[in-house]
Amino acid sequence: MNGKFSSDRRIVKTDDFSSVFRMRPCARTEHFVLFARLNQLTHARLGIVVAKRFAPRAVTRNTVKRVCREVFRCMQMPAFDCIIRMTSAVNARKGPATSSRLKRILREEVYRLIASRKTNQKNRLW
Template identity: 65%
Template sequence: MINYSADSVQAGAGNADFARIRRIVKTDEFSSVFRLRPVFRTSHFVLYARANHLSHARLGVVAAKRFAPRAVTRNTIKRVTREIFRCAALKNVDCIVRLSRPVNSKDGPATTACLRRELRAEILRLFAAPACQQTG
């Protein structure tokens, strides 16, 4: 059994966390970023970005059920996006990644290694976009 003390939890709360302050959670925050034109598009995703007055970047992920009917797929999209965002080292920017086309259907497998690789490659391209880097 693993014993987590308050000190060990605090020590692990470095750059690898995804705390609430690093998320866009309020509807008006989403709306203010969505009002802007998309910064970059891939075959399945759209990236919206806006400069913020904070010392860190924030992320919002929108994965609609109509484009990813299975919760497993939607959660995979969110997990992969957050992981890549944490490693991107962006500052002073609010980013929203929105799924804009269907990824898979109910007929196929929910998640496969191939699907995860494709999602990861597309999301990496989003955060490597020159327009996103200039905004931050």
């Protein structure tokens, strides 16, 4: 697997987001919630929603998205549309916008989020 996360592996259309959001959340962590649904493609796709109220600085929002894409790309996923949505703030406004500690925490939490979905659904399609 190469190091790129191509555009065909991303959910970008509003209709695609809406169809996945209609499903119940599959897994939750302290800062994120995961929605997933089967797709008709041969690969998994990812959508990420990071609200400005939870990460007011663009640097932080971009870091969250980058970490989510990295973890998703590295995990072997079946043909699902997945959306990771941030539900609470990851750092304070007074603290640094991004740091290696924040990236490590985000990476671990997103990995747990996706892995918990996979272990909870072993008997099902995923």
